[in-house]
Amino acid sequence: MAERLNEIGIVTYCPLISKTSQWSDRKKIVHVPLFNSYVFVQLTEKERNLIFEVPGVVRYLFWLGKPAIVRSSEIEAIKKWLSEPEGYEVSMDKWQKGDKIVLESGPFATQSAIIQEVKQNHYILILESLGCVLRVEKKVF
Known part of the structure; x- marks a missing residue:
């Protein structure tokens, strides 16, 4: 498309x-x-x-009743994140479903998110500013 x-x-x-x-x-x-x-x-x-x-x-995509506007800085953060060979490590051990958080590091640093799901090998976040769902894989060390 x-x-x-x-x-x-x-x-x-x-x-x-x-x-x-x-x-x-x-x-x-x-x-x-x-x-x-x-x-x-x-x-x-x-x-x-x-x-x-x-x-x-x-x-x-609508957010709060209006067409969503994604800032160019958010698009650049996505591009930067995808260009990283190892990606970013995310740890949410203390977070629970429904918690509202502000991401502290990585390409979405300072972005607000809501924890939608916590699984054994991944997390599901709702990025408020993009109005979308992000799946974050847990890394195995």
Whole structure:
């Protein structure tokens, strides 16, 4: 979808991550969106309805009743995080589901988040400023 939006002149960003997929006969590394079903677009108010000309575009992400606006600093933080070879270590041992936190380090430092889920090998955070869910894998040492 990002490619189609680019073709009509819309600046897009769709952050991708590498994931190993298992088939019956082999494993393969595939690139999948970091935020499933999200494509960040940069456009003017005048261009807002232009994106709906692309098949598959359903709607904008809304936050507090208005289309969400993602700051360029947040996009840069995502890009920086994805460019790190080892990623970032996150520890939430003392946090529980429903806790509201401010991240202290990593690409989302100073961002507010709500703990949605704490599992044995990962955490699920809701990043308030992006209005999206982030899965953070626990590292094994």
